[in-house]
Amino acid sequence: MAGQRKCGACGEPGHTRRTCPDLKNVTAETEVPVHAFTRTSTHPHIHTFTREGDRSVCACGVEDTTAMKAERAAALSAPAHDDFEEPTEPVGTAPVDDFEEPTPAVEKRKETDNRGYLAKDPTIGDFRRYKNGNIKPITRVSTFIKAGSDRTALTAWNMRNVLLGCAHFPEIAARAKILHPNPEGPLPEDKDTKQELNRIVDDVSERVGSKRAADEGTLVHKSVEKYARGEWGFDDMPTRHVPWVRAFLDELERKGLEIVSDLIECTIYVPQFGGVMGRFDQALREKCTGRILMSDVKTGSMDYAWQEIQGQLAMYEAGYRQHGTYVWHPTDASQDRWEAPKYVLDQEEGLVIHLPVKGGDPSCYVYKVDLAEGREHVKLCAQNREAARSAPKPQEWVPFVEPTEPLPEQWDWEPRFRMVQSKAEASGLWQSATSAGVPDAEIARLVAIARTSLMERGLWN
Numbered sequence: 312m313a314g315q316r317k318c319g320a321c322g323e324p325g326h327t328r329r330t331c332p333d334l335k336n337v338t339a340e341t342e343v344p345v346h347a348f349t350r351t352s353t354h355p356h357i358h359t360f361t362r363e364g365d366r367s368v369c370a371c372g373v374e375d376t377t378a379m380k381a382e383r384a385a386a387l388s389a390p391a392h393d394d395f396e397e398p399t400e401p402v403g404t405a406p407v408d409d410f411e412e413p414t415p416a417v418e419k420r421k422e423t424d425n426r427g428y429l430a431k432d433p434t435i436g437d438f439r440r441y442k443n444g445n446i447k448p449i450t451r452v453s454t455f456i457k458a459g460s461d462r463t464a465l466t467a468w469n470m471r472n473v474l475l476g477c478a479h480f481p482e483i484a485a486r487a488k489i490l491h492p493n494p495e496g497p498l499p500e501d502k503d504t505k506q507e508l509n510r511i512v513d514d515v516s517e518r519v520g521s522k523r524a525a526d527e528g529t530l531v532h533k534s535v536e537k538y539a540r541g542e543w544g545f546d547d548m549p550t551r552h553v554p555w556v557r558a559f560l561d562e563l564e565r566k567g568l569e570i571v572s573d574l575i576e577c578t579i580y581v582p583q584f585g586g587v588m589g590r591f592d593q594a595l596r597e598k599c600t601g602r603i604l605m606s607d608v609k610t611g612s613m614d615y616a617w618q619e620i621q622g623q624l625a626m627y628e629a630g631y632r633q634h635g636t637y638v639w640h641p642t643d644a645s646q647d648r649w650e651a652p653k654y655v656l657d658q659e660e661g662l663v664i665h666l667p668v669k670g671g672d673p674s675c676y677v678y679k680v681d682l683a684e685g686r687e688h689v690k691l692c693a694q695n696r697e698a699a700r701s702a703p704k705p706q707e708w709v710p711f712v713e714p715t716e717p718l719p720e721q722w723d724w725e726p727r728f729r730m731v732q733s734k735a736e737a738s739g740l741w742q743s744a745t746s747a748g749v750p751d752a753e754i755a756r757l758v759a760i761a762r763t764s765l766m767e768r769g770l771w772n
Contacts (some may be wrong), residue, residue, distance in 0.1 A: 429589040433634045433649045452589025456622045459692035464615045476515025528610030528668040554673035562675035568595045578637035579630030584693045605661040610668045624661035625685030699731040728761040737761040
């Protein structure tokens, strides 16, 4: 409101020093910070003046003076002061920043997208590209190898998980009813609705625990990799992973195997089948023979995936043998390069190191992989993928129509005259040709052909 009197302590209208919120609950012993509403810095607390006749007196006995009023007025008119405000630099000097911003972390480059690897094709020495110039990804081994597998058991497992999730967490399943409120109505076909339904399926499946073991397996896999690379010790990894890593190392020792240090988490390329790229876990050396075998670490169930696993390792071995390993530059994709193979890997056998995380007790098993069988599975996958690409399109069915007898003038007369069976048939055919307007000279030639044919067959009598 215009003309309203301002508080003598804080300068805000609508209240007095007695009711000022800045002075509330402040005792006479309170120390006064520099930026408080104290206009008399020589006193150790905030004065609360009350009117006594014609004087304003604080409870501590100090009387409000003209000098104090002037000091308060000057403070109220001064701009707010920040205790941590940088001092004004003298004119002509450059500001000095004692606390410069740290160099921003360089974001790790993107190596893959949802379609495959964003890497150079060694057969052309550069990236594959779309017409617009964007990098064209190379198909993953894991994607390629699924084309030859029966997914029935996996599909049934997923459906059981979703059913249990809906039973235990109906509030998540209720989201699907919003998207499809009428159970008798047509199923949604638009892309956005289907994507949202997919997210709901993932949510209920995850809540019921279907991904818990898989996620933990991924983390154990990472601890094994970090230890093998020498990047982690037992103190660096989660405590619960230590028994699993120890089980892994102990089993390798019992089997007489050792990790090839520069063949850990390497990317390979298979030029066949349109080009396929993948990343293997490690290669292991058999100490007694010196053989080097392609190896993969698995933490989940292998009951339904053994053919895929054999195919994967077969492709890893073939890719390394043909083009070596891909060296990723951390930030600049143009500096990626291929490194030729330094080792000869066994082409008949591979190894799977199984750490069954879902079992609970830390354990490790080494299984033999038949790479020849794996290569046969790879061929099957290639055939299935090609069949899917060249699948015929549906075509409209057209009923059969009986062809009509051609008109006489459209006939090819010579074969008909040549095949007559009697003089009478030849005479009738002569009359038809004449009626159809066949020239006389042509009719004479056709009659001669009929006579000769009947005589040769003994029918001219």
